[in-house]
Amino acid sequence: MVSRVIPVDPFDLVIFGGTGDLARRKILPGLYRRFLSGQMPEDARIIGAARSDHDDTEFRAMVGNAINEFVDRDKQEKATIAAFLERLSYIKVDARGEEGWKELAGKMRKGVVHAFYFSVGPSLFGDIAERLHAYGMADAESRIVVEKPFGHDLKTAQALNATLAKHFDEHQIYRIDHYLGKETVQNLMAVRFGNMLFEPLWNAQNVDHIQITVAETVGVGGRGGYYDKSGAMRDMVQNHMMQLLCLIAMEPPYAFEPDAVRDEKLKVIRALDPVDPDDIVRGQYCEDEDGPSYFDDVENPDSRTESFIALKTHISNWRWKGTPFYLRTGKRMRARTSEIAIVFKDPPHSIFGEQERQKANVLVIRLQPNEGINLRVTIKEPGPGGMRLVEVPLDMSFKEALGPEAEDIPDAYERLIMDVIRGNQTLFMRGDEVEAAWAWTDPLIDGWTDRGDRPKSYDPGSSGPEDALMLMHKDGRRWREVKA
Numbered sequence: 001m002v003s004r005v006i007p008v009d010p011f012d013l014v015i016f017g018g019t020g021d022l023a024r025r026k027i028l029p030g031l032y033r034r035f036l037s038g039q040m041p042e043d044a045r046i047i048g049a050a051r052s053d054h055d056d057t058e059f060r061a062m063v064g065n066a067i068n069e070f071v072d073r074d075k076q077e078k079a080t081i082a083a084f085l086e087r088l089s090y091i092k093v094d095a096r097g098e099e100g101w102k103e104l105a106g107k108m109r110k111g112v113v114h115a116f117y118f119s120v121g122p123s124l125f126g127d128i129a130e131r132l133h134a135y136g137m138a139d140a141e142s143r144i145v146v147e148k149p150f151g152h153d154l155k156t157a158q159a160l161n162a163t164l165a166k167h168f169d170e171h172q173i174y175r176i177d178h179y180l181g182k183e184t185v186q187n188l189m190a191v192r193f194g195n196m197l198f199e200p201l202w203n204a205q206n207v208d209h210i211q212i213t214v215a216e217t218v219g220v221g222g223r224g225g226y227y228d229k230s231g232a233m234r235d236m237v238q239n240h241m242m243q244l245l246c247l248i249a250m251e252p253p254y255a256f257e258p259d260a261v262r263d264e265k266l267k268v269i270r271a272l273d274p275v276d277p278d279d280i281v282r283g284q285y286c287e288d289e290d291g292p293s294y295f296d297d298v299e300n301p302d303s304r305t306e307s308f309i310a311l312k313t314h315i316s317n318w319r320w321k322g323t324p325f326y327l328r329t330g331k332r333m334r335a336r337t338s339e340i341a342i343v344f345k346d347p348p349h350s351i352f353g354e355q356e357r358q359k360a361n362v363l364v365i366r367l368q369p370n371e372g373i374n375l376r377v378t379i380k381e382p383g384p385g386g387m388r389l390v391e392v393p394l395d396m397s398f399k400e401a402l403g404p405e406a407e408d409i410p411d412a413y414e415r416l417i418m419d420v421i422r423g424n425q426t427l428f429m430r431g432d433e434v435e436a437a438w439a440w441t442d443p444l445i446d447g448w449t450d451r452g453d454r455p456k457s458y459d460p461g462s463s464g465p466e467d468a469l470m471l472m473h474k475d476g477r478r479w480r481e482v483k484a
Helices: 021-037 056-070 078-085 101-107 122-134 154-165 183-193 221-249 258-271 294-298 398-408 412-422 431-451 466-473
Strands: 011-016 045-050 088-092 113-118 143-146 173-175 207-215 280-285 308-313 325-330 337-344 362-368 372-380 389-397 456-458
Touching (some): 011 412, 021 412, 045 101, 056 088, 088 101, 143 412, 173 412, 221 258, 221 294, 221 325, 221 431, 258 431, 280 431, 308 466, 325 466, 456 466
Parallel strands (some): 011 045, 011 113, 045 088, 113 143
Antiparallel strands (some): 308 325, 362 372
């Protein structure tokens, strides 16, 4: 199999917050990897913009250090790194003032794609958008990339959308959710809509339930100030997990095109049922020998913000009515894993007797680590002695199935930034999609806030609070084990 790397058009990419953590860890190393792969044109330019005092030489040195730290050693080619760094420059810019904007506008070339990455807090989105417009950089062809959190609730999300809409049309706004750039997430669509095997079974008649798990082994760490105002619901469920749910549940779009895909995702969000308070479990991790408690991490001994949440919801449409969707995510859990499990119903009758009753088929899409797809099926156990059934996996790890080519699968940020340059919004959230997600999320948060609910404690290295297990057990089901 030959990898097809298609170069993008020449571009000027401005990264606001170009010296920040996200730029250092993800954006700039990702751009280097795209340059190494041959996807970035020779005359592409990347401009870092931030409020700190740097010149071009110092900025390039910072990016070189970031490549050294965050790019695999076997991809660190000195000549290529030097050539990449030559395409970088830096301008000190005051997002809320006038310093640097005239100089930045003078750097933008005509006849190339103009993209502006807002790798800054949402409070600066409006200021930057206003100055891009005032200095003539917000033309009809320019594109802006905005990071989550996109709002804190429905009201603030609507305000942000309105602010950006003053100077940019919807087709110019790229709301990035890096989960949608993951190879396996896109493969979910390929599995569903590229194979006759699964799509006819993808409905309430054949699927017993669906589980979505995003578990992390780390605590909130240095993000305590932000996280305690956000919590797992706002930080993970409202965006990342909502997007995964939409891709699982949506109807086939008429084409793999931006609005076709996003129209179907929006229908799913609008069909989500309200969640009963008894079907929500929230938790906070305790202290152990390996780390502090949630209260210590956020420096708030009376915090009622959740570091873990599990919930059950339903989708009221013809395809999914009656099939529960279980979502859970948390910090300081047993293992780092993100997966989607589609659990099919048991056969209506076992011809092999109750003692050999086969287990339900389960299709598991692993997002991390070790991206791949696993289908568990029932077969006869080898050997004599009658018909004994055993469950086995039909396992496809991308690295094993695709060989060395799988090692070169782009990181999510790499893929999504190149999609911005191409002008392809398929894997980005639309404004009405974001607002619909908040409209479903807000009543849940308001409900537990008004009731004064406190999160349950759970041990680090566990699967979360005991009540989360009971959320499944009361329905006669079990969570898939989060394995270390």
